Amino acid sequence: MEILQCRLGSSDRFVSAIGLGTWQFSQGHGLIGKFWPSLDNNTIREIVKAAHSGGINWFDTAEAYGRGQSEYALSQALNDLQIPHNDALIATKWWPLLRSSRSLESTIHERLQRLQGWPITLYQIHQPYSTSSIADQMTSMARLLDLGLIQQAGVSNFSASQMTAAYRALKAHGHTLSSNQVRFNLLDRRIETNGVLSAAQDLGMTIIAYSPLAQGLLTGKFHNGSTSLKGFRRFTPQFSSRGLAKTSSLIHVLDTLAAKYQVTMAEVALNWLITTPGQFVTAIAGATSQAQASQNAHAMTWKLTASDRSALDQVF
Numbered sequence: 001m002e003i004l005q006c007r008l009g010s011s012d013r014f015v016s017a018i019g020l021g022t023w024q025f026s027q028g029h030g031l032i033g034k035f036w037p038s039l040d041n042n043t044i045r046e047i048v049k050a051a052h053s054g055g056i057n058w059f060d061t062a063e064a065y066g067r068g069q070s071e072y073a074l075s076q077a078l079n080d081l082q083i084p085h086n087d088a089l090i091a092t093k094w095w096p097l098l099r100s101s102r103s104l105e106s107t108i109h110e111r112l113q114r115l116q117g118w119p120i121t122l123y124q125i126h127q128p129y130s131t132s133s134i135a136d137q138m139t140s141m142a143r144l145l146d147l148g149l150i151q152q153a154g155v156s157n158f159s160a161s162q163m164t165a166a167y168r169a170l171k172a173h174g175h176t177l178s179s180n181q182v183r184f185n186l187l188d189r190r191i192e193t194n195g196v197l198s199a200a201q202d203l204g205m206t207i208i209a210y211s212p213l214a215q216g217l218l219t220g221k222f223h224n225g226s227t228s229l230k231g232f233r234r235f236t237p238q239f240s241s242r243g244l245a246k247t248s249s250l251i252h253v254l255d256t257l258a259a260k261y262q263v264t265m266a267e268v269a270l271n272w273l274i275t276t277p278g279q280f281v282t283a284i285a286g287a288t289s290q291a292q293a294s295q296n297a298h299a300m301t302w303k304l305t306a307s308d309r310s311a312l313d314q315v316f
């Protein structure tokens, strides 16, 4: 079975076109970690196992997800499952709020400790909010790369101009910025018009699409009433009855395509992202169960036709 792949930056490393997002592994720690219900270690292990068996070979985590709890729970699951280091990779992120670039270097050993032996293949700046300039942050990233403490550098939530500035600053140190992780899904397509998508393609960078299922909305389960909404999503406008009504025509097209390909609506929504022409978009879907992780991985095994992609474009 062929699995769709995505190049990580301009390196010769390819990753599965779908990665597993692990904000959901925060286990209730910290403020950001409370967004999702707490998952026990057994469920986390089952999710990682299902993702990996389905062909997912990379995992996105962050310092901010449960103040390192997600990094710990993820690496614990990978270790328990005896997945070798050459068969999966981890991307994590530094949290820059109220911090200078010096903290990128001073906290790296804490990140590595949390990852329990797993190397940091991709280290990302979570938000463009550091008290240091982009140039200074890239100087610190370059030092981490030179020391071999990380293998590739990326950013997240950077605008086109911030991303380009970061790219140039890192290039001046002889390194290449690999990726920008941004919100991108069938309901949030701002990066197609704000310059991020085209600048990334021009620079040879990878776009890592987060919230690819619009936090579950694009699975259709909230539109058909099969699932009631718990937790913080209840307070998000897109999940209100008005928000659901506004997106019902898109869900209808997703449903039609899901029937055509004999897959779920979640798969169609993910496949639309990873078949963006150019092979430079990868999607990190979060999961709260083994079944979701398997389904989401299956989205890498088939391809929407160009005309089905345009049916989705039209309804947008």
Ligand SMILES: NC(=O)c1ccc[n+]([C@@H]2O[C@H](COP(=O)([O-])OP(=O)(O)OC[C@H]3O[C@@H](n4cnc5c(N)ncnc54)[C@H](OP(=O)(O)O)[C@@H]3O)[C@@H](O)[C@H]2O)c1
Pocket: 020, 021, 022, 023, 024, 036, 060, 061, 126, 156, 157, 181, 182, 209, 210, 211, 212, 213, 214, 215, 216, 217, 219, 221, 264, 266, 284, 285, 286, 287, 288, 289, 291, 292, 293, 295, 296
């Ligand atoms: N860089 C950033 O600033 C940033 C921001 C947000 C997220 N992220 C990353 O992106 C990852 C994914 O984004 P996200 O968690 O916001 O949203 P998402 O991947 O769009 O949605 C994930 C949620 O949708 C539901 N779901 C997933 N697969 C499903 C399926 N096949 N069928 C039915 N329901 C399904 C699950 O929630 P329920 O089961 O509870 O419905 C799951 O927790 C995160 O884990 C994190 O790694 C990064």
